[in-house]
Amino acid sequence: MYRTYTFPIYPNEEAKLLLNNMFDELHILITENIKNLLSIDSEFNESPTLVPHLTLPYIDSISKIILKHKRYGWSDDKNTFFIKLKKHMHFRMMSFSINKSVNIKTRHGKVYSIPYRMREYVKQKLTQTKPVSIKIFMKNNKYLASVLIKIKPSISDGTYKAGLDIGVKVPAVLYTENGTIRFYEGGRYRRFLYSKQASLLKTNRIDLSRKLNVSRKLRDLDHKISSKIVKDLIKFKVHTLNIEDLKYIQLKHSKQLNSSWSYERLQRYIIYKCETAGIKVLKINPHYTSRACPICMKHNVAYKRVYECDCGYRHHRDVVGAINIMHK
Numbered sequence: 001m002y003r004t005y006t007f008p009i010y011p012n013e014e015a016k017l018l019l020n021n022m023f024d025e026l027h028i029l030i031t032e033n034i035k036n037l038l039s040i041d042s043e044f045n046e047s048p049t050l051v052p053h054l055t056l057p058y059i060d061s062i063s064k065i066i067l068k069h070k071r072y073g074w075s076d077d078k079n080t081f082f083i084k085l086k087k088h089m090h091f092r093m094m095s096f097s098i099n100k101s102v103n104i105k106t107r108h109g110k111v112y113s114i115p116y117r118m119r120e121y122v123k124q125k126l127t128q129t130k131p132v133s134i135k136i137f138m139k140n141n142k143y144l145a146s147v148l149i150k151i152k153p154s155i156s157d158g159t160y161k162a163g164l165d166i167g168v169k170v171p172a173v174l175y176t177e178n179g180t181i182r183f184y185e186g187g188r189y190r191r192f193l194y195s196k197q198a199s200l201l202k203t204n205r206i207d208l209s210r211k212l213n214v215s216r217k218l219r220d221l222d223h224k225i226s227s228k229i230v231k232d233l234i235k236f237k238v239h240t241l242n243i244e245d246l247k248y249i250q251l252k253h254s255k256q257l258n259s260s261w262s263y264e265r266l267q268r269y270i271i272y273k274c275e276t277a278g279i280k281v282l283k284i285n286p287h288y289t290s291r292a293c294p295i296c297m298k299h300n301v302a303y304k305r306v307y308e309c310d311c312g313y314r315h316h317r318d319v320v321g322a323i324n325i326m327h328k
């Protein structure tokens with residue numbers, strides 16, 4: 001399993017000069033390669049012959065840029081082209097030390113040590129393993145490094161199964177085999193942010209910072225909810241989590257679903273965090289999970305938030321969903 005961690009680095013003037021030179025050099029190389037490739041006008045499905053020290057990330061960026069140009073036509077606007085290109089620029093670094101600095105080795109053998117700032121938990125993660133690759137790039141005029149590491153997933157010592165119902169009103173409801181129920185709140189706030197995002201997208205005025213701010217808040221919220229869920233899964237000793245396969249969820253909630261609603265990201269975060277914690281995630285077909293009675297299996301339709309059955313069973317409809325998802 002691979003993970004990438006990105007953090008800011010703080011080059012001094014000399015190192016900045018070196019990095020900028022490298023970026024410029026790279027820009028020229030990429031531009032030339034793109035022009036050559038475009039003039040050949042061949043299908044871009046094999047790796048182009050590039051200068052040897054251009055590694056995978058560059059090839060990646062080049063293929064993306066070429067696809068874009070094939071679709072939208074070549075732009076003579078050098079400036080926009082340059083800015084676009086800069087975003088994709090990566091530099092593979094020579095070495096990296098966890099407690100000291102990011103080191104760049106020039107082709108002439110000189111080593112530059114660049115200090116960095118990193119969160120403590122990332123540092124801990126990085127000390128446990130050897131980085132596979134380190135890249136340096138620029139974004140919004142800041143220098144960033146991103147480290148790719150290979151991690152061994154931990155093995156869960158859990159014994160229980162659990163089901164998770166992801167919903168609109170309540171973002172998620174958890175039910176575990178030993179009867180624990182947990183509601184994860186934030187649905188109202190999430191809906192508020194989504195409607196705000198939708199209205200911002202409708203306005204002609206490009207208010208980028210506000211748009212970005214809302215998206216970031218939404219992302220943070222999904223991170224918070226998913227972290228809480230996975231923390232509970234570990235606490236409740238869960239080894240397998242059943243969730244709905246999103247192939248079907250659009251149909252299930254089509255009435256309440258607003259187009260920008262993202263179950264997908266919340267689920268992706270949950271799966272990602274479960275993977276690291278060693279918890280197995282099974283995607284199940286959610287047919288009738290909101291209808292079947294967990295006691296007698298009769299199908300009922302919940303009225304508002306309450307699910308009621310002739311057999312006397314009565315519960316919150318999302319809990320019924322989570323129970324049925326667990327049993328699938």
Ligand SMILES: [Zn+2]
Nearest residue numbers: 293296309311
């Ligand atoms: Zn029943």
